[in-house]
Amino acid sequence: MKTLAWLTTDEFIQPLIIVFAVFIVIQYSSLFETEYHVKLIDLYVYPWWRILIVLLAISAALWCPQIGIVVALVVFFYLSDMNTLITPLPHL
Amino acid sequence: MVQPGSKQNGFAVQQGGMVDSFQQMMSQLDSPSKLLYGTLVVLLIVYSSEVPSEYHSFADSLLGRIFGIVIVYGALETMGWIYGLLTALAFLLLLTGARRTVQEGFDGGGSVSEKKIVGKRWFVEKVLGEYPSKIATDQVTTAAISD
Numbered sequence: 529m530k531t532l533a534w535l536t537t538d539e540f541i542q543p544l545i546i547v548f549a550v551f552i553v554i555q556y557s558s559l560f561e562t563e564y565h566v567k568l569i570d571l572y573v574y575p576w577w578r579i580l581i582v583l584l585a586i587s588a589a590l591w592c593p594q595i596g597i598v599v600a601l602v603v604f605f606y607l608s609d610m611n612t613l614i615t616p617l618p619h620l
Numbered sequence: 621m622v623q624p625g626s627k628q629n630g631f632a633v634q635q636g637g638m639v640d641s642f643q644q645m646m647s648q649l650d651s652p653s654k655l656l657y658g659t660l661v662v663l664l665i666v667y668s669s670e671v672p673s674e675y676h677s678f679a680d681s682l683l684g685r686i687f688g689i690v691i692v693y694g695a696l697e698t699m700g701w702i703y704g705l706l707t708a709l710a711f712l713l714l715l716t717g718a719r720r721t722v723q724e725g726f727d728g729g730g731s732v733s734e735k736k737i738v739g740k741r742w743f744v745e746k747v748l749g750e751y752p753s754k755i756a757t758d759q760v761t762t763a764a765i766s767d
Contacts, residue, residue, distance in 0.1 A: 578666040585709070586662075589702045600705050608716045611669045 542592050549598040553605060564609070572610040581606065654699050661706045668713040679711065680718035688715070 556562050571577040585603045589596025649655065664671070678684040688711040696704030745752065 575666055579662065582662050582665050582706075582709075586702065586706070589705055593701070596702070596705060600709055604709055604712055607665070607668065607713055611713070611717055614669065 538592075542595060545595055546598055549595070549602050552602050553598070556605070564606070568606070569610065569613070572614070578607065650699075654703065657695075657699065658703060658706060661703070661710050664710045665706070665713060668710070668717055671714065671717065673718075676714055676718035679714040685715070 581603055585600045588599035679688060692704055692708045692711055695707040
């Protein structure tokens, strides 16, 4: 069992990021009750922002497989929710 | 192997620096076909809302789902798990973008006589983008207000 003093930076940060990403998935994405921040909604219409979001998922996957999967889930829920929000009601 | 600071044909060969980093990065890149596929998938994810609804509907059908799972599995096996993850992301976005096939509240069953749509669409239908396939009745029954 490693103590905190023997952990590398990656070993210390990666679990924190996984917990944070899981929190985002549960709190913002799966329930569809907590509204997204207004900047996230405004930025969705810009393609470069969506490209950055996908690059974030790729970078996370290159860094650590577990983080990549969780971040890909966050990205999927965000893109899917935003896509639903901008779709006119009769087309849903 | 050229030593740092050595000379070839009388010219000094530079070692390290930006050129070396660039060559190292190029040698570690995936094959062009993989990169092209990855770029196409990233574009598909980014512009998933622009994909025509016919493709969304096909992805949501039985054949489309089987096709999608096969593609995801193929990408996973042949190109690695990161490409598989990207393909799965694109496929799921295509799937969730499909129009829900919810039946209308009025289906003309029972004692309600359904009628076909005749003439132009109503203004409210144009504004809301509705394309009703049938209506339940074209007559309104009113009655006086009574206490």
